[in-house]
Amino acid sequence: MSLSLLLVGSGKMGQAMLGGWIDHQVDPANIVVIDPNSENLAVALKLGCRGIGAASEIPTDFKPDVIVLAVKPQIISDVLPTFRAYAETGSLVVSIAAGTRIATFEAAFGETAAVIRAMPNTPAAVHQGMIVCCPNPHVSLVQKNHCDWLMRAIGSVAWIEDEGLMDAVTGLSGSGPAYVFYMVEAMTAAGVQAGLPEELAIQLAQETVAGAGALVRQSDETAAQLRKNVTSPNGTTAAGLEVLMNEKSGLGPLMEKTVAAATIRSKELG
Ligand SMILES: NC(=O)C1=CN([C@@H]2O[C@H](COP(=O)(O)OP(=O)(O)OC[C@H]3O[C@@H](n4cnc5c(N)ncnc54)[C@H](OP(=O)(O)O)[C@@H]3O)[C@@H](O)[C@H]2O)C=CC1
Numbered sequence: 594m595s596l597s598l599l600l601v602g603s604g605k606m607g608q609a610m611l612g613g614w615i616d617h618q619v620d621p622a623n624i625v626v627i628d629p630n631s632e633n634l635a636v637a638l639k640l641g642c643r644g645i646g647a648a649s650e651i652p653t654d655f656k657p658d659v660i661v662l663a664v665k666p667q668i669i670s671d672v673l674p675t676f677r678a679y680a681e682t683g684s685l686v687v688s689i690a691a692g693t694r695i696a697t698f699e700a701a702f703g704e705t706a707a708v709i710r711a712m713p714n715t716p717a718a719v720h721q722g723m724i725v726c727c728p729n730p731h732v733s734l735v736q737k738n739h740c741d742w743l744m745r746a747i748g749s750v751a752w753i754e755d756e757g758l759m760d761a762v763t764g765l766s767g768s769g770p771a772y773v774f775y776m777v778e779a780m781t782a783a784g785v786q787a788g789l790p791e792e793l794a795i796q797l798a799q800e801t802v803a804g805a806g807a808l809v810r811q812s813d814e815t816a817a818q819l820r821k822n823v824t825s826p827n828g829t830t831a832a833g834l835e836v837l838m839n840e841k842s843g844l845g846p847l848m849e850k851t852v853a854a855a856t857i858r859s860k861e862l863g
Pocket residue numbers: 601602603604605606607627628629630633662663664665666668672689690691712713714715767768
């Protein structure tokens with residue numbers, strides 16, 4: 594597929610997506626990246642993209658099939674008016690900004706603009722992201738396929754119709770990698786506390802999380818069954834899980850509060 598792309602914001606998430614697109618045969622010469630942060634722009638330039646510091650420098654002959662908005666939600670409203678002309682002339686707008694509602698884009702670009710609100714996560718950098726996409730009614734089948742193709746370059750894709758779910762998606766899979774990274778940190782610290790040298794504790798925590806992640810994805814068994822497979826009657830895992838699965842103080846209620854807090858913040862950002 595030959596697509597022209599305008600990426601607005603080449604920070605952590607923008608860069609994670611760029612690598613995947615270029616590996617997925619999007620010609621970097623067909624990607625224009627806007628970012629005022631010269632360090633972040635340098636990454637895009639190194640990948641062979643056309644990089645500019647401001648929208649005013651967009652080449653006049655460049656007409657993007659897709660504009661991906663990857664700037665912070667706090668500034669997104671300021672940047673939208675710049676791209677109205679593209680949206681009016683048929684460019685698909687894909688926003689990954691947490692919280693920002695499709696209605697915000699329709700207000701800025703006109704009600705018939707084609708807009709997809711998407712939520713990726715940083716494992717996109719290693720082609721293992723989870724991306725949930727929610728289109729407005731003006732997205733054509735061709736445009737939907739363009740977005741689907743782009744997002745499949747960086748991970749697994751789910752489409753939803755109900756935009757109301759996007760805040761919970763953000764709280765679970767958008768923010769989720771951070772919860773898992775923190776789990777690695779906490780397991781490492783706990784291993785050190787239990788007497789392991791730090792280097793070994795880091796290796797054990799990282800490989801255990803990565804290995805369990807690979808197994809839960811590849812196995813036909815559910816996560817619950819895989820957990821049971823580790824748990825010998827009256828053994829070590831049972832002793833550990835008695836703490837972790839405590840109904841009041843265990844990971845279950847804590848994770849519920851964690852995802853709820855992130856979901857509420859996503860709503861607030863909108
Ligand atoms: N990080 C993540 O895991 C995820 C992030 N998101 C969403 O992605 C978006 C970007 O997040 P993230 O990559 O973490 O943020 P970053 O701050 O890492 O990246 C944003 C980039 O946009 C640049 N920028 C600022 N103003 C403009 C402008 N007017 N035009 C173009 N670029 C501009 C910033 O420059 P400067 O540094 O100078 O401000 C920065 O380089 C957010 O909306 C976030 O909600 C979604 C899913 C996951």
